[in-house]
Amino acid sequence: PMKRGPCGKVRSFIILLTEIRCPKLNMLANxxxxxxxxxxYNxxxxxxxxxxxxxxxQKTSVCQYNKVWSAGVPTCIDIDPPKIKCPNVKDKWAEPGKLTARVTWDTPEGVDTADGILTDVTLKGKPPKSDFPEGLHKMSYSVFDRAGNKGSCRFTIRVRVRRCSRLFPPDNGYMKCDSDGDNYGASCHFSCTGGSELQGSAAxxxxxxxSWSGLDxxxxxxxxxxxxxxxxxxxxQFYEKRRLLIISAPTAANHNYRFQMTNLQPAQCGLDLRHVTVIELVGTYPAQVGRIRHRLLPPGLALQIRILLRIPQRSFHMVLVDKQGIDKQRYPFPITAAExxxxxxxxxxxxxxMLLQQEAGQFCQS
Structure with missing residues (x-):
């Protein structure tokens, strides 16, 4: 038993305070x-x-006389977003003959103060080692930490195309180019309409x-x-340039000959569109003449054409020859231009x- 007295009261009170203990605080997560x-106590x-x-x-808590802490244990919340650094991709030039460039880069990682290295990143745009077309492409990466905080960055990829000055089809001719028509590595091929001869470079x-190879x-x-x-x-001279329609008649008064020439006269545009040259052979040996439009052929040359193509002299006959010099069709009677x-x-x-002419807008008025 404790002695009572002035000093004893103070000592017992101190002993009681030292025996007051609050429950042990839980450790904070993070x-x-x-x-x-x-x-x-206290x-x-x-x-x-x-x-x-x-x-x-609350940032602080005090153990009270009733053995209860003055405030509960707070929580630590992750509010710091992760950081991510996008790649720095230099401008790329398209490959020869192409309008695209293959672009590669290393996939970045996110860094978070709470979670450390984050490798689960999301790319908005084409992935590395993809072919990118000409122009500026805006890309971005994003990453989330375990608390759902988002970090992001942006970068751009620019693809450039080397180009020559643009070429144009020659008068009375066609031009067909691959790729984009004027980019590095592109090739253009030229051809002329029937009745015209190509001069310079065909490709x-x-x-x-x-700069372009070859000559204009x-x-x-x-x-x-x-x-x-x-x-x-x-x-x-007409090989691979013109088709030939050879019309032969024993006399200029031949009914079939007159009908045929009358039928073809208004169809000259259609003949030109199809690269057809008409050769007329009229008369019989030795009084025979040949004509290509307004140019006369010597009688001997007219005879040789009949012999070479086995065309009879004493009856109406037509031969259609293609650009390769092949006898494609024979007609012992007149036909319409439409046929x-x-x-x-x-x-x-x-x-x-026909495809080239359609692209060039070449046609005959009906």
Missing amino acids: GGYKCSDGSY SRCEFFCSAGYSMKG RVCQSGL TTCAPMNINVGVRSAAALLD LFTTIDTFPLRKDE
């Missing part, structure tokens, strides 16, 4: 606390959060120095030499010509 006197505990976390609740390529291309009017000595030499054009339009080479 943080901690530091107390002045553990869990004893001990003051200060709470703190780890880097990247923010405290929700040109856009070179690395941004033109289509000059076809110059038919009627002074040759043989029918073969005359027909060779002739239908036949020619079935030729394989003619189908390619």
Whole structure:
């Protein structure tokens, strides 16, 4: 038993206070606390959060006389977004003959003060090692930490195309280019309409120095030499350039001949569109003449054409020859221009010509 007296009262009170203890505080997740006197009466505990976390609740708590802490344990909330650094991609040049460039880069990682390295990143745009077309492409990466905080960054990819000055089809001719028509590595091929001869380069390529290979291309009017000595030499001038419709009659008064020429006269545009040259052979040996429009052929040359193509002299006859010099069709009687054009339009080479003419807007008014 304790003695009573002035000094005894003070001593017993101190002993009682030292025996007052509050429950031990729970440890903060992602943080901690530091107390002045553990869990004893009047001990003051200060709470703190780890880097990247923010405290929700009271920052301090004191152990009270009733053995209860003055405030509960706060929580540490991750509010610091992760950081991510996007790649720095230099401008890329398209490959020869292409309008795209393959672009590669290293996928970045996110860094978070709470979670450390984050590899689960999301890309908005094409992935690395993709082919990018010409132009500026805006890209971005985003990353989330475990608390749902988002970090993001942006970067751009620019693809450039080396280009030559643009070429144009020659007068009385066509031009067909691959790729984009003027980019480095692109090639353009030229051809002339029937009745014109190609001069210069039939094909040109856009070179690395941004200049075109070869010479300027033109289509000059076809110059038919009627002074040759043989029918073969005359027909060779039309090889791969013009189709031939050879009309033969014993006299200019022949009914079939007159009907045929009357029928073809208003169809000259259709003949030109299909690259057809008409050769007329009229009369019988030795009084026979040949004509290509307004140019007369020597009688001997007219005779050689009939012999070479096995055309009878004493009856009306027509022969249709294609651009390869092949005898495609024979007619012992007149035909309409529409029938002739239908036949020619079935030729394989003619189908390619029709596409080119359609692209160039070349057609005859009906």
